[in-house]
Amino acid sequence: xxxxxxxxxxxxxxxxxxxxxxxxxxxxxxxxxxxxxxxxxxxxxxxxxxxxxxxxxxxxxxxxxxxxxxxxxxxxxxxxxxxxxxxxxxxxxxxxxxxxxxxxxxxxxxxxxxxxxxxxxxxxxxxxxxxxxxxxxxxxxxxxxxxxxxxxxxxxxxxxxxxxxxxxxxxxxxxxxxxxxxxxxxxxxxxxxxxxxxxxxxxxxxxxxxxxxxxxxxxxxxxxxxxxxxxxxxxxxxxxxxxxxxxxxxxxxxxxxxxxxxxxxxxxxxxxxxxxxxxxxxxxxxxxxxxxxxxxxxxxxxxxxxxxxxxxxxxxxxxxxxxxxxxxxxxxxxxxxxxxxxxxxxxxxxxxxxxxxxxxxxxxxxxxxxxxxxxxxxxxxxxxxxxxxxxxxxxxxxxxxxxxxxxxxxxxxxxxxxxxxxxxxxxxxxxxxxxxxxx
Amino acid sequence: xxxxxxxxxxxxxxxxxxxxxxxxxxxxxxxxxxxxxxxxxxxxxxxxxxxxxxxxxxxxxxxxxxxxxxxxxxxxxxxxxxxxxxxxxxxxxxxxxxxxxxxxxxxxxxxxxxxxxxxxxxxxxxxxxxxxxxxxxxxxxxxxxxxxxxxxxxxxxxxxxxxxxxxxxxxxxxxxxxxxxxxxxxxxxxxxxxxxxxxxxxxxxxxxxxxxxxxxxxxxxxxxxxxxxxxxxxxxxxxxxxxxxxxxxxxxxxxxxxxxxxxxxxxxxxxxxxxxxxxxxxxxxxxxxxxxxxxxxxxxxxxxxxxxxxxx
Numbered sequence: 214x215x216x217x218x219x220x221x222x223x224x225x226x227x228x229x230x231x232x233x234x235x236x237x238x239x240x241x242x243x244x245x246x247x248x249x250x251x252x253x254x255x256x257x258x259x260x261x262x263x264x265x266x267x268x269x270x271x272x273x274x275x276x277x278x279x280x281x282x283x284x285x286x287x288x289x290x291x292x293x294x295x296x297x298x299x300x301x302x303x304x305x306x307x308x309x310x311x312x313x314x315x316x317x318x319x320x321x322x323x324x325x326x327x328x329x330x331x332x333x334x335x336x337x338x339x340x341x342x343x344x345x346x347x348x349x350x351x352x353x354x355x356x357x358x359x360x361x362x363x364x365x366x367x368x369x370x371x372x373x374x375x376x377x378x379x380x381x382x383x384x385x386x387x388x389x390x391x392x393x394x395x396x397x398x399x400x401x402x403x404x405x406x407x408x409x410x411x412x413x414x415x416x417x418x419x420x421x422x423x424x425x426x427x428x429x430x431x432x433x434x435x436x437x438x439x440x441x442x443x444x445x446x447x448x449x450x451x452x453x454x455x456x457x458x459x460x461x462x463x464x465x466x467x468x469x470x471x472x473x474x475x476x477x478x479x480x481x482x483x484x485x486x487x488x489x490x491x492x493x494x495x496x497x498x499x500x501x502x503x504x505x506x507x508x509x510x511x512x513x514x515x516x517x518x519x520x521x522x523x524x525x526x527x528x529x530x531x532x533x534x535x536x537x538x539x540x541x542x543x544x545x546x547x548x549x550x551x552x553x554x555x556x557x558x559x560x561x562x563x564x565x566x567x568x569x570x571x572x573x574x575x576x577x578x579x580x581x582x583x584x585x586x587x588x589x590x591x592x593x594x595x596x597x598x599x600x601x602x603x604x605x606x607x608x609x610x611x612x613x614x615x616x617x618x619x620x621x622x623x624x625x626x627x628x629x630x631x632x633x634x635x636x637x638x639x640x641x642x643x644x645x646x647x648x649x650x651x652x
Numbered sequence: 653x654x655x656x657x658x659x660x661x662x663x664x665x666x667x668x669x670x671x672x673x674x675x676x677x678x679x680x681x682x683x684x685x686x687x688x689x690x691x692x693x694x695x696x697x698x699x700x701x702x703x704x705x706x707x708x709x710x711x712x713x714x715x716x717x718x719x720x721x722x723x724x725x726x727x728x729x730x731x732x733x734x735x736x737x738x739x740x741x742x743x744x745x746x747x748x749x750x751x752x753x754x755x756x757x758x759x760x761x762x763x764x765x766x767x768x769x770x771x772x773x774x775x776x777x778x779x780x781x782x783x784x785x786x787x788x789x790x791x792x793x794x795x796x797x798x799x800x801x802x803x804x805x806x807x808x809x810x811x812x813x814x815x816x817x818x819x820x821x822x823x824x825x826x827x828x829x830x831x832x833x834x835x836x837x838x839x840x841x842x843x844x845x846x847x848x849x850x851x852x853x854x855x856x857x858x859x860x861x862x863x864x865x866x867x868x869x870x871x872x873x874x875x876x877x878x879x880x881x882x883x884x885x886x887x888x889x890x891x892x893x894x895x896x897x898x899x900x901x902x903x904x905x906x907x908x909x910x911x912x913x914x915x916x917x918x919x920x921x922x923x924x925x926x927x928x929x930x931x932x933x934x935x936x937x938x939x940x941x942x943x944x945x946x947x948x949x950x951x952x953x954x955x956x957x958x959x960x961x962x963x964x
Contacts, residue, residue: 217665374665445960458961530658536665543659559664572666573658577722579671580769585908586669593960596908599952616959624663631669632769638661 214438214446215590215625217374217537219413223496223503224377229385231507232520234311238511239292239548240267240278241302245343246350247274249301259286264314264487266339267303276351276551277341280305281489281509283312293547295533295540302548305511317485325482330400333482340481341488341551346442346471347534349552352478355468356400363466365403366451367394367475369410369417370435370442373535376555378492379472381505383410383417386476387424393479394430401468406430407451413437439537440623444469446592458619473554488551495521497558499528508549514556515545528558529573536571537624576633587626587636593619597626601636604643609650612643620644671768675728677857681850682735682898688833688843693743694800697839701738703747707754708734715763729768733757736776739840739894740938741783744802745790752786753779773945774905777938784938794836805836808889813934820885830888841891851897860901863913864920868896871921872928879929892924895937905945912948912955920944 242250250268255261261280269277284307294300320328328336338353346368367390371379383390398406408425410418412434422432433451435441445456448467456462462469470478473491480486489510496503501522508517514531518524532539533553549556559571587597595616603611617640626636690697712730716723734754741750757779765771784791796805808825811817820827829835833843841847854860872892877883886892900906900920907916920940927936 215667449960455961455964457964458959460961528657530660530664532662532664534662537663539662539664541657541659541662541664543657545657557664570666572664573660575658575660576666579722579724580767582671582769582903583906583908584674584903585910588908588957589910591957594957594962595959596957598908616962619959619961622662624665628663628665629667629669631667631671631674633666633670635661637663641661 214436214441214592215629216437217439217628219374220496221375221377221380221413223375223498224494224505225380227377227381227503227505229381229492229505229507232509232512232517234282234307234309235509235512235516236307237287237513238281238305238307238509239302239513240280240305240511241292241294241300241548241550242268242278243294243297243300244278244349244510244550244552245274245276246348247276250275250278253289253303255286255303257286257288260284261286261305262312262314264317264489266341266487274351274354276343276353277339278510279341279487279489281511282307283310284308293544295542295547295550295553319484320482325396328482333396333400336482337478340477340486342474342477342481343488343551344471345473345477345491345551345554347538347552347554349550352470352474355470356397358401358463358468360463360466362401362403362463362468363405364452364468365394365398365401365406366447366467366469367406367408367472368442368444368447368469369408369414369421369472370447371414371472372411372437372439372442373537373539373555374439375496375557376494376535377496377505378494378554380414380417382472382476382492383414383421387420389479389483390421390472390475391424391428392483393475395428396478396482397468397470397475403468408432409435409447409451411435411437411441439625440592440621443592443621443623445621458616491551491553493517493549493553494555494557496555497528499524499526499558499560501525510551511548513545514542514547514549517549517556518545518558524558526560528560530559530571532557532559537628538622572627578634579632581632581634584631586629586631590625590629592623592625593621595620597636597640598630598634601634601639604639609643609647612640613647617644618647671724671729672727674859675732677859678854678898679728679732679735681853681859682732682739682840684846684849685739685840685843685894686735688846689739689743689839692797692833692842693795693839697743699747700741700743700745700750700839701735704738704741704750704754705731705734707751708737708758711755711758712763715759716767719763721767724768727768730758733762733775733779736840736898737779740776740780740838740891742791742794743839744793744795749783749787749790753783756782769904771904772948773942774899774902777899777942780938781942794838796836797834797842807837807934808835808885809928809934819882827884827888830885835889837889838891838894841894844888844893847893847897851893854897854901860897861910861913863910864901864906864917865896867914867917868900868920868924869893871918872925875922875925876929879925886925886928890928890935891937895924895941896920899937900941900944905948907948907951907955909952909955909957912951915951915955916944916948919947
């Protein structure tokens with residue numbers, strides 16, 4: 214674990230504010246881990262309402278998508294996508310009325326209590342909820358474990374620099390999160406429930422402790438460090454146990470959900486509200502007013518950036534997600550998707566020759582000097598430097614023997630490397646090659 | 653808004669250490685020992701340091717230029733090789749000898765292998781070993797401290813080896829003399845205090861960790877205590893502290909894992925002790941580290957970090 218320069222002070226005291234209504238949104242058919250949605254329920258020219266289901270599928274791993282504004286379907290085609298370049302999506306032109314779908318009627322507490330476990334899972338599924346920490350794994354699948362769940366961990370670590378969405382949710386919406394946790398405990402019935410928060414968020418720790426007391430849930434204070442919030446790391450820090458290599462947390466009876474996902478589950482069950490908006494940290498020193506914005510899914514990045522005041526400097530990089538694992542974008546026309554936790558604008562003003570700062574990808578690599586920093590700090594105990602050297606020699610077999618497939622791609626190795634070697638970058642590319650070779 | 657953003661794979665953030673920052677930090681840490689070395693042996697020491705550093709940097713520049721490689725002379729690593737080589741030579745050693753050693757260290761031991769990061773042996777020590785083989789007479793004559801003239805005097809370890817003295821008292825010295833530098837020896841090794849100061853600075857800056865220096869020195873202490881009965885003398889004499897803190901900890905030529913580094917340190921310590929006690933030379937740090945350097949690939953092959961979720 215490494216303490217990074219966090220820059221969370223830019224937004225951590227900013228209340229979540231609603232974004233202004235976007236004039237047009239692009240709802241991508243690929244916002245979940247799995248294949249793109251193939252059943253489109255609307256056609257060009259249709260009127261849609263906020264919360265209306267636009268597309269789904271009938272097979273495999275998927276999660277439906279919903280309209281985030283009311284308006285007219287302008288087109289169905291290929292639109293920019295933050296992770297895969299371009300993807301099929303649905304463009305909705307807003308009518309400025311923001312009319313909600315009739316079905317979105319809040320449930321009374323009694324109605325919520327009356328829901329069976331299967332009904333709850335169905336609600337989560339229909340609301341299109343995916344893991345909002347970034348992986349976008351469909352949540353209803355995680356709530357249908359093949360084995361009994363012993364420990365449930367609420368992941369509030371939020372270890373990526375800049376991001377403050379989970380923190381603001383814990384500070385501003387603790388009752389709702391607790392209600393969400395209760396729903397999940399009803400579904401999977403764990404023996405123990407933990408709420409894991411890093412010690413750089415004392416306010417959130419205090420608030421969640423007060424809320425959790427009534428239920429005997431333990432708030433686990435984690436040491437601040439990157440990548441503390443990674444699923445495998447949070448499990449080790451909370452339970453002192455490890456997920457065996459190549460296995461999933463289910464296999465040791467553990468379920469981890471991110472705070473934002475739990476909040477979305479609360480909204481889906483209590484408010485009958487599908488996942489059409491989420492909190493996004495829009496941050497960076499290029500912005501006059503960095504903010505935590507409640508944004509509609511499908512809003513182009515530039516609309517959100519404009520709401521943070523005029524740019525102080527022109528950014529060099531636009532990152533979706535955090536600076537350690539996020540994806541650099543080539544345009545601000547990219548729409549946000551369910552998994553977008555942050556929009557970070559970076560430029561090189563903080564980067565002196567010997568100082569930490571944004572890595573613009575222009576650094577010259579020099580040869581590995583075997584300093585051992587990447588080995589010492591690799592959260593999964595790999596030797597990233599050697600793996601990268603094996604890849605450079607096109608020895609993927611050796612890379613695999615060194616455990617390349619266990620890499621969680623946190624990026625610490627490349628962050629720490631004094632030779633500025635693109636270690637994790639090489640690993641990511643090689644993993645794709647290895648996996649495609651196995652198919 | 654124009655689409656002119658840089659696209660690259662994550663991470664989009666970078667730490668503060670770089671090769672130059674690390675190398676220059678080590679050079680700074682060597683400064684106190686250098687200043688005291690020059691104070692003890694006079695300006696001849698200064699010229700030796702200058703000759704070694706300049707030759708090292710010039711050699712690196714010419715070779716990189718010739719190989720059409722990026723010029724990295726300013727990163728401080730050639731500077732460090734020159735400085736460390738000078739530290740490992742007697743102060744009154746002829747300048748051309750030092751220069752030749754520097755040339756050999758950079759040209760043969762570093763650049764011939766491909767440059768920084770690819771050399772097997774510590775260049776400064778390999779340079780010294782080369783000089784020891786080529787012109788031993790210049791490397792085995794040491795000078796009396798604080799006379800600033802070519803008045804020779806054997807090193808404490810030399811006296812012990814030749815049987816001319818059996819204890820510190822026999823030599824007319826105290827442990828404080830050994831610790832502070834009032835003794836004959838190589839330019840940079842005499843003042844243990846200054847070397848420790850530099851070592852503490854490097855530990856504080858997290859450039860090195862305790863693993864190699866402590867395991868190295870401790871092994872020598874235990875081994876020499878058992879066979880010679882004077883561990884303190886063995887720690888404070890010769891190049892042990894210089895070698896353990898600044899030479900054995902060279903990233904490129906030491907193991908990559910912490911456990912591997914401890915094994916490496918113990919091996920260095922054992923070899924040093926064996927050479928000192930039974931070998932033909934009074935001092936063994938240089939050869940001990942060079943031999944241990946050769947075992948590093950083997951150590952790295954067998955000592956691996958424990959992987960998360962494996963073997964549970």
